[in-house]
Amino acid sequence: MIAETSAGLFCEAGGFHVDPWLPVKRAVITHAHSDHARPGSAAYLCAEPGRAVLQRRLPEACIETARYGERRTMNGVTLSFHPAGHILGSAQVRIEHRGEVWVVSGDYKRQADPTCAPFEPVPCHTFVSEATFGLPIYTWDTPRAVVDEVLAWWRGNRDEGRPSVLFCYVLGKAQRILAEIGERADAPIHVHGAMCALTEAYREAGVAMAPAERVTEAMRGKALARSLVLAPLSARGTSWMRRLPNASDAFASGLMRVRGVRRQRAFDRGFVLSDHADWGGLLDTIAATGASRVLVTHGWSDALARYLRESRGLDTGVIRTAYEGEAGELSTNGADGSIE
Ligand SMILES: [Zn+2]
Numbered sequence: 001m002i003a004e005t006s007a008g009l010f011c012e013a014g015g016f017h018v019d020p021w022l023p024v025k026r027a028v029i030t031h032a033h034s035d036h037a038r039p040g041s042a043a044y045l046c047a048e049p050g051r052a053v054l055q056r057r058l059p060e061a062c063i064e065t066a067r068y069g070e071r072r073t074m075n076g077v078t079l080s081f082h083p084a085g086h087i088l089g090s091a092q093v094r095i096e097h098r099g100e101v102w103v104v105s106g107d108y109k110r111q112a113d114p115t116c117a118p119f120e121p122v123p124c125h126t127f128v129s130e131a132t133f134g135l136p137i138y139t140w141d142t143p144r145a146v147v148d149e150v151l152a153w154w155r156g157n158r159d160e161g162r163p164s165v166l167f168c169y170v171l172g173k174a175q176r177i178l179a180e181i182g183e184r185a186d187a188p189i190h191v192h193g194a195m196c197a198l199t200e201a202y203r204e205a206g207v208a209m210a211p212a213e214r215v216t217e218a219m220r221g222k223a224l225a226r227s228l229v230l231a232p233l234s235a236r237g238t239s240w241m242r243r244l245p246n247a248s249d250a251f252a253s254g255l256m257r258v259r260g261v262r263r264q265r266a267f268d269r270g271f272v273l274s275d276h277a278d279w280g281g282l283l284d285t286i287a288a289t290g291a292s293r294v295l296v297t298h299g300w301s302d303a304l305a306r307y308l309r310e311s312r313g314l315d316t317g318v319i320r321t322a323y324e325g326e327a328g329e330l331s332t333n334g335a336d337g338s339i340e
């Protein structure tokens with residue numbers, strides 16, 4: 001029903017690709033991260049709450065939307081979007097043809113997130129799962145506990161007159177941090193210019209977040225000494241940082257679970273906050289779908305596929321992608337800070 005092609009997953013019967021990485025006729029998009037939403041396709045279809053962020057990411061795109069749960073029929077293939085809990089508007093794609101059901105998860109997480117609808121398990125025969133953090137070492141603490149740590153670190157830096165720079169992805173993570181902090185902020189929060197338009201899109205969608213001001217050219221030294229400054233990793237080590245002398249820096253990512261990574265990259269602090277499912281979340285989700293076949297993609301796909309095959313007796317496969325999302329961020333991408 002769905003085939004791997006050079007452009008990505010293709011449903012021939014329905015005439016559409018899911019998250020294609022090359023321009024195609026009809027692109028069905030799980031969410032607006034740049035490893036899933038590429039420019040150049042003739043037509044795009046995404047879940048309704050994701051329209052504003054997708055349009056900001058792909059200004060030229062012609063975007064159609066469907067509400068979560070709404071069924072569309074294309075040449076006898078029924079397609080619907082279901083919340084993935086990853087970022088605003090993120091969706092799993094359910095595809096049904098002649099009684100056979102596939103669900104392509106896109107990226108997903110199971111933790112509560114005030115910026116998006118919670119993940120909804122969808123029964124299927126074949127489940128295409130991400131595996132960004134598909135190793136047993138990846139387990140997440142509650143977001144509340146992580147935010148407590150962030151606030152304590154920020155307060156400590158303020159006491160020493162140092163700004164706090166928290167690196168995070170521009171789409172999803174930055175807004176989630178602002179939403180989790182909410183009304184608990186007791187000093188100004190500033191955001192890097194690269195995050196402003198997307199944060200605005202979240203506010204327009206009605207997501208409640210802590211107030212945050214754009215870092216301007218004129219702001220230097222004292223102006224930011226008490227601030228929590230959210231910035232993309234790509235700003236690290238650039239002249240932009242000169243406005244923040246003596247700053248303490250931290251990175252918010254699931255990758256920070258591994259102490260060696262934190263040390264190697266020399267962040268003062270690492271906060272383990274991810275928009276992907278942890279190991280337990282992946283296993284619970286896969287079980288909840290009831291799928292007998294699981295195709296794994298992104299990140300630790302081989303490890304997760306092997307586990308599912310050997311310990312759960314599932315039929316498994318691995319789908320290679322052109323991108324590796326959050327797990328690839330530190331070593332390669334993120335030039336524009338856009339990869340999750
Ligand atoms: Zn993503």
Ligand SMILES: [Zn+2]
Nearest residue numbers: 033035107325
């Ligand atoms: Zn991804």
